[in-house]
Amino acid sequence: MPFSSYLDSQRENARALIAALAEYCDYVSVLGSDVSSTVARADRTGMSVKEGEGECGFVVKMQRGGAFYEYSTNDISGEKKALAAKILEAVACDETLKTVKSSTVKDPAVKKDFCRENDFNDYSDAQLLALCRDLSDELCKKDEKVLNAMAGISLLTVSKLFVSSKKELSQYYGWANGFLFVIYSDGRTVQARKGACGSSMKEIEKELRENVDAVLDLARHLVTATPIEPGVYDVVTDPSITGLIAHEAFGHGVEMDQFVKDRALAKQYVGKYVASPITDMHDGAAATLSVASYFFDDDGVEAHDTQIIEKGILKAGLSDLASAAQLGTAPTGNGRRDNYRRKAYARMTNTFFCPGKDKLEDMIASIDHGYMLFQTNNGMEDPKNWQIQCTAEYGIEIEHGKLTDRYVSPVVMSGYVPDLLKSISMISDAFVIEGSGYCGKGYKEWVRVSDGGPHLKVRVKLG
Amino acid sequence: MKKLIGLLNQNTGVDGWKIAEMKTRSYELFFVHEKLETVRSTDTVSTSVTVYVDHDGARGDSSFAVTAAQSDKDLEKAIVRAAARAKLAFNQPYRLPRGGREPERALPTNLTDLDEKETAAKIARAVFSADCPAGGSINALEVFLYTDTFRVINSEGIDKQEKKHRVMIEAIPTFTDEKESVELYEDYRFTVFDEEKLKNEISGKLREVYDRHVAAKPPVPMKANIVLRPHEIEELLSDLAGDLHYASVYMHANLHKIGDDLQKDGKGDKLTVTMRGKTPGSECSSFFDGDGTELRDTTVIRDGVCAANFGSDRFGQYLGVETPSGELRCMDVNAGTLDGAELKSAPYIECASLSGIQVDLFNDYIGGEIRLAYYFDGEKTVPVTGITMSGKLSEALASLRLSDKKVTQGAYEGPDKMLLPGFSIL
Missing domain, CATH: 3.30.2290.10 (PmbA/TldD superfamily)
Structure with a gap:
């Protein structure tokens, strides 16, 4: 089993530390993380293969009298009584500060080891770099207007160990991302990109090779792109923009730590219509297979599949251990950390709208004048006031029910969330999840997320 | 060790x-x-x-x-x-x-x-x-x-x-x-x-x-002059400066080159942007970068013209720079000539909170969704919300105005206001 041998060797240290802290706390757990990645990239000016993002360390989580306490360290070896005393001293605080009330965390007896194998070891460093060089060279050779072309691959492997008084969980899984990025000049300079992701490097290689012509074709069109005339339009979204809407519109809005802080309007709308009645939306590490498909979260809660919206009605939110303990609900397996040095918050995982029954061609045909939007650039949430801003890399004009050759870029979509979601009038039968995104909470706490779904037909403000 | x-x-x-x-x-x-x-x-x-x-x-x-x-x-x-x-x-x-x-x-x-x-x-x-x-x-x-x-x-x-x-x-x-x-x-x-x-x-x-x-939504669509505050000014100018990074130039990923006039034919205040190692009180301040290169303040845009590149020692060497600047994370911007009285001489919308300013150099675009702004209609100022602004970046830069008062906010030291004319408001 490819689970970290280091974390495996730390099980006894974790158990002993928990025992040493247990007499001072209502609940204690230790999360160990051993995450590493290999990143290969090449362009016409340079190349490298090296370690990318990673972490190796522990976070001790304690609950006492309603409040939570955490201590992050690289090392939990050594004499445990002394370490426990050091931890308790480190998290001590001004005793005049009032603390929240929360129910004591439930700690059911579970012992499980999870593993999702991958084919990453089938690729040597030399093969990964050679693939990137091949792709970059091919893109540069295909068109003299390519100023530079970059190809990159990232192979991430995650080992996590969770130990509490009664629980002992371990997991190992991996995720691969690849990208093609072209800088193209033909009268003006533009950038075009295509990505690929999955748990199989073989599939990534295939998809990247297949996308060489597509990214060049996109670049050739983007040099012709014009700004969009600001206005309200009928729009068809590709699955990545659909996912961005799901993420920004109602993903952040149902992170239940925001419920605790009265920072989410959604708290008052559970059981009410918030979207068109043909809309269903899910989030969960167990909801689909993508970049956020872990087996248990950073609080040691097993992965869930949460239905957020059912037939347009808001059903449930996403919680970490601390927010669930304050709300008196069961945690949903959405407690995630940027890394072991950071706090766990309620976070999205894989967030998506469910497919419908419409055909994409019928959706386009139903629009007299509007746009089809493609490729997520970025988005911003506003869960308290339900404003939304989503930026698409580009759009293609639809005229008399047909896609034209007229590109617009960039396209910023904004508006009031319920107006946008209630305007969903058609949902395609396609279903694509994009697993190459990162999501911040405010402007920090970055975690990997996926989102997606089918194509949506909406009416929205573009500018 | x-x-x-x-x-x-x-x-x-x-x-x-x-x-x-x-x-x-x-x-x-x-x-x-x-x-x-x-x-x-x-x-x-x-x-x-x-x-x-x-x-x-x-x-x-x-x-x-x-x-x-x-x-x-x-x-x-x-x-x-x-x-x-x-x-x-x-x-x-x-x-x-x-x-x-x-x-x-x-x-x-x-x-x-x-x-x-x-x-x-x-x-x-x-x-x-x-x-x-x-x-x-x-x-x-x-x-x-x-x-x-x-x-x-x-x-x-x-x-x-x-x-x-x-x-x-x-x-x-x-x-x-x-x-x-x-x-x-x-x-x-x-x-x-x-x-x-x-x-x-x-x-x-x-x-x-x-x-x-x-705040209420003002009558839209309309055209308006936009006023940005330090946070958004820094974001906009960071995008312009980032384009002048040694690595961007070496990798042919830059849009502008030394000598390009970003404010061609403009009648506004001329921009001078210096990337620096330290801004007083900023967490971005450093003496040296991740390679150990001592940081040297570098004026990357002078009077609206791209004047120099900056960045790491390695990519500086690639461009033939004798003494590379190191990775600079702080910014100083010159003050302009816009005072309070002149600002009030015409209507404008001053952005207090944006979802995030969107700047796209390659598509000559600047815009964003406004969560809170103050609309001065020529007589009175009222808070507004629920609107989106968008404009052509090159046109905005050409005729921008900078306030005559400098402030320090985070890694930014520069004018407290930037006036950009002719935005579409929806």
Whole structure:
């Protein structure tokens, strides 16, 4: 089993530390993380293969009298009584500060080891770099207007160990991302990109090779792109923009730590219509297979599949251990950390709208004048006031029910969330999840997320 | 560290190396409304090793992290693997920065001698005690106190260490009445704690969130002049400066080159932007960068014209720069000529809170969704919300105006207002 041998060797240290802290706390757990990645990239000016993002360390989580306490360290070896005393001293605080009330965390007896194998070891460093060089060279050779072309691959492997008084969980899984990025000049300079992701490097290689012509074709069109005339339009979204809407519109809005802080309007709308009645939306590490498909979260809660919206009605939110303990609900397996040095918050995982029954061609045909939007650039949430801003890399004009050759870029979509979601009038039968995104909470706490779904037909403000 | 250096020096396949070590201690308080939800403390080290291998007329590099999981044998293996990876890479040769062992330097701060637990509680109390209109509150507050010690050592003799005390606060000013509840998001990052200044800033934001409550959507569509505040000015100018980074130029990823006039035929104030190593009170300030290169302030845009590039030693060498600037994270912008009276001579919309300013150099675009702005219609000023702005970046730059008053905010030191004409408002 490819689970970290280091974390495996730390099980006894974790158990002993928990025992040493247990007499001072209502609940204690230790999360160990051993995450590493290999990143290969090449362009016409340079190349490298090296370690990318990673972490190796522990976070001790304690609950006492309603409040939570955490201590992050690289090392939990050594004499445990002394370490426990050091931890308790480190998290001590001004005793005049009032603390929240929360129910004591439930700690059911579970012992499980999870593993999702991958084919990453089938690729040597030399093969990964050679693939990137091949792709970059091919893109540069295909068109003299390519100023530079970059190809990159990232192979991430995650080992996590969770130990509490009664629980002992371990997991190992991996995720691969690849990208093609072209800088193209033909009268003006533009950038075009295509990505690929999955748990199989073989599939990534295939998809990247297949996308060489597509990214060049996109670049050739983007040099012709014009700004969009600001206005309200009928729009068809590709699955990545659909996912961005799901993420920004109602993903952040149902992170239940925001419920605790009265920072989410959604708290008052559970059981009410918030979207068109043909809309269903899910989030969960167990909801689909993508970049956020872990087996248990950073609080040691097993992965869930949460239905957020059912037939347009808001059903449930996403919680970490601390927010669930304050709300008196069961945690949903959405407690995630940027890394072991950071706090766990309620976070999205894989967030998506469910497919419908419409055909994409019928959706386009139903629009007299509007746009089809493609490729997520970025988005911003506003869960308290339900404003939304989503930026698409580009759009293609639809005229008399047909896609034209007229590109617009960039396209910023904004508006009031319920107006946008209630305007969903058609949902395609396609279903694509994009697993190459990162999501911040405010402007920090970055975690990997996926989102997606089918194509949506909406009416929205573009500018 | 000695053992690691010994192992690196012993490996005959390694032609150069760099070790970057960051030790971080933190103390963190998380409040829900005014009650403490979580207390955190961290005491961690992250160490990254880069090895350089010269081969076939090229130089390759590869890096790895040193963790508590690694035994000495594991470290030896990691070095061998990194050297093998470096040998796969064919990059234009470059030298590592040279230097000697230097005493630790520390950025100016008043946090050094303060007890971190007391200081964190004091900061929280300062935020919660800020003047507040009836119905206003801080719904959530996070306080982070960090002590970072960064050390970089390389095979060319560099051994530098820098200590930084910094604070990060995330506060959510909220206004609630029987009709609705609205909020704004604010974060503050500083190395010098000034209780009164913090209280005043929080009070200002609590007044603004009340304004968001009473804000209305103005008649749209319309054309308007837009006023940006320091946070958005910095974001816009960072995008322009980033285009002048050595690495962007070397990789043909830049749009502008030295000598390009960003404000061609413009009649506004001319922009002069200097990337710097330090801005007083900013957590982005440093003496040297991740390679150990001493930071040299560099004016990248002078009187509206692209004047210089900046960035890391390696990419500076590639461009033939004699003394590369190092990675600069702070910014100074010249003041302009726009005073309060002239600003009030025509209508404008002053953005107080945006979802995020969208700047796209390649598509000549600037825009964003406005959460709170102040609309001056020529006579009176009213708060507005629910609108989107968009414009052509080149046209906005050509005729921009800069206020005559400079402020320091985070890593930015420059005009407190930038006036950009002719935006579409929807």
